[in-house]
Amino acid sequence: MSKVLASREENYAQWYNDLVIKADLADNSAVRGCMVIKPYGYAIWEKMQQALDQMFKDTGHVNAYFPLFIPKSFLSKEAAHIEGFAKECAVVTHYRLKNDENGKGVIVDPEAKLEEELIVRPTSETIIWNTYRDWIQSYRDLPLLINQWANVVRWEMRTRLFLRTAEFLWQEGHTAHATAEEAVEETRRMLDVYADFAENFMAIPVIKGVKTANERFAGAVDTYCIEAMMQDGKALQAGTSHFLGQNFAKAFEVKFTGKDGKQDYVWATSWGVSTRLMGALIMTHSDDKGLVLPPKLAPFQVVIVPIYRSDEEYQTVCDAGRSIKKELERFGVRVKLDDRDTHKPGFKFNEYELRGVPLRIAIGPRDVANGTVEVARRDTLEKEVLQLADLSNKVVHLLEQIQQNLYTKALSHREQNTHRADHWDEFIQKLDIGGFVYAHWDGTAETEEKIKTLTKATIRCIPLGNPSEEGACILTGKPSTQRVIFARAY
RNA sequence: CGGGAUGUAGCGUAGUCCGGUCAUCGCGCCUGGUUUGGGACCAGGAGGUCGCAAGUUCGAAUCUUGCCAUCCCGACCA
Structure with a gap:
């Protein structure tokens, strides 16, 4: 590949x-x-x-x-x-x-x-x-x-x-x-x-x-x-x-x-x-394979990829795909059926991974015979074979799970990369690792400017509902009553 | 706007030092056939003002000068 x-x-x-x-x-x-x-x-x-x-x-x-x-x-x-x-x-x-x-x-x-x-x-x-x-x-x-x-x-x-x-x-x-x-x-x-x-x-x-x-x-x-x-x-x-x-x-x-x-x-x-x-x-x-979209913002949430050998199989599999699409749409799911005959399934799999489509449904002759489909999640890249019966409910549920999982993952990433610093050396070290650094600041524009020049980090914000806490400014040592968030920013 | 670099087919590139069948290769594209459960293969084919302009020369992608554009690093910013 x-x-x-x-x-x-x-x-x-x-x-x-x-x-x-x-x-x-x-x-x-x-x-x-x-x-x-x-x-x-x-x-x-x-x-x-x-x-x-x-x-x-x-x-x-x-x-x-x-x-x-x-x-x-x-x-x-x-x-x-x-x-x-x-x-x-x-x-x-x-x-x-x-x-x-x-x-x-x-x-x-x-x-x-x-x-x-x-x-x-x-x-x-x-x-x-x-x-x-x-x-x-x-x-x-x-x-x-x-x-x-x-x-x-x-x-x-x-x-x-x-x-x-x-x-x-x-x-x-x-x-x-x-x-x-x-x-x-x-x-x-x-x-x-x-x-x-x-x-x-x-x-x-x-x-x-x-x-x-x-x-x-x-x-x-x-x-x-x-x-x-x-x-x-x-x-x-x-x-x-x-x-x-x-x-x-x-x-x-x-x-x-x-x-x-x-x-x-x-x-x-x-x-x-x-x-x-x-x-x-x-x-x-997103990851190294491409975009990952939360289902609520994905232009289409599910893509159906037909798999076939003969013209006859193509017809059968696409018919099955169309009826799945219709059924999912009844449940309010946005679906695309990729019935292009000009690309192989493997090509399509990669393309939709690159484009971040939350769920992919592959359906081939084997599935048509068994009354199943293969469902792949973009966020975890997991695949499973699901029965056609009750597929729509499962898809709706999976989309909700993906939406939730993306948020949870992002939140835990933020938590893992959020630090406190109480001394200048520690402050520099934490900033270099990357992430948010909660630190005391004396409240002056000059100090903020100086820290920016020294570290490229700016005060992103003073969080709402920030707890007050006695401390000393990370740079000047002057008294401070709360921590603010420092980070390098886009 | 300062520092660095680069412009060759839709994209990515070789060639530039040392001027002369050099316009190379890969992807993509087109046609035909075989393929299709993780980026298919074979055969054939199309596609280029070598960033632009002037100059040097018998001859310039290659040398000279000017211009233009883009990218990277800084200062500025949703």
Whole structure:
């Protein structure tokens, strides 16, 4: 058997890249830093979208759509915000091309310069809050609970498929509230939604926490996040939910009149997850044979591979396959019957392992005769022969088991790679092994910065509900009241 | 944007130092046949501006210059 992927052991980064391309999820495009998301990868993203969108709607949100372009002046209205994004913005300066007089194709028409440059949105707070000004006058207009599915552009220096691309797909929720308490509550509610989605759909255990000032979103008062641990021990920020205070309301003059007749600025939140979740999904569950998908997000959960010699057997076996497919679909299972006559079963087995299909059913003449099928699990690679009778119930049960097993495995991996450190040497040593390190920190940005320079590790978050504990900062020895999570991150 | 490297068929490659049947091999693709319970085999076939441009030369994938692109390592980041 020829090896298709680099192994995780020899080169994790290479393995990841190979896997994304070989499993047909995405590819590099002609545009630097921008990827093509291929149909199979997009189908997984659509599954994520469906589940999240439903969760947003269940928590009272509605979808809307705002422009791709943001006038430059809007972006600069909130000082911290522009500070954070200025260095990675794509700018539109002209609106027309013309033929080059030297006959070398088209050039930008210098006559067609825009009065004001437009920024391709790196995020939509500014254009949205500029719009909200017109939508909000009274407490009766609040809360405003809006989400948008969109693409954004951040001109990154170095990109990696799904994890960091110049253009990416995401959703961004932008809500407006009458009180700070309500806005904080919303921020926390959406963090819970993200954690729920990560754990119950993606089968990825996450830690909910708050970012330190250094890691906070540009323009936020508080940034909450969910942090996940990848197989190589590095941390991945899987979602963020920001309490924006009145920063954007003040920048865009968004006021409302309260019940008491007094005017006040509106309180804001924003929250988002992106196609980066695809990267998290891949790096949490997959193995050296390829992708491993949790059943809830698999475009198809079961693939049926017919095995045959003659044309006659082909007909018989495919007929059996079709009736199994029909029966499974009655139970709500997503099934693909691969009746291609152009590839051998062994080829198909490998292909679906590469693509992470949770369950494979092989059916041959022997099975048809015996009333059985061979069922193989992608997560454990175990095979067993099952009776056709009651197959659907067993398949449904197996899919649930796989979903559960993936989560349990990921959780135990995280637990095995979570350490405490009380001294600097120990801290360094634990970081080098990889994983999360709980350590004391004196609470200053300078210390955090210094630790980052020395170790490349950042404070991933201060976990919610963190127990207080007297201790000394790992670097400075100054007093500390709680441990925070340090890790190297994507 | 600094440091390093690389551009040869859809993909991966040999050849570049030392210019001259050199455009090599594997995968993939097409046709026919035999195959099909873990990536089939045999036979035949198609496919190339050797990154782009200029130069040196009788002759350039090979030498020179310029440009472009990509990858890796840093600083920046969902």
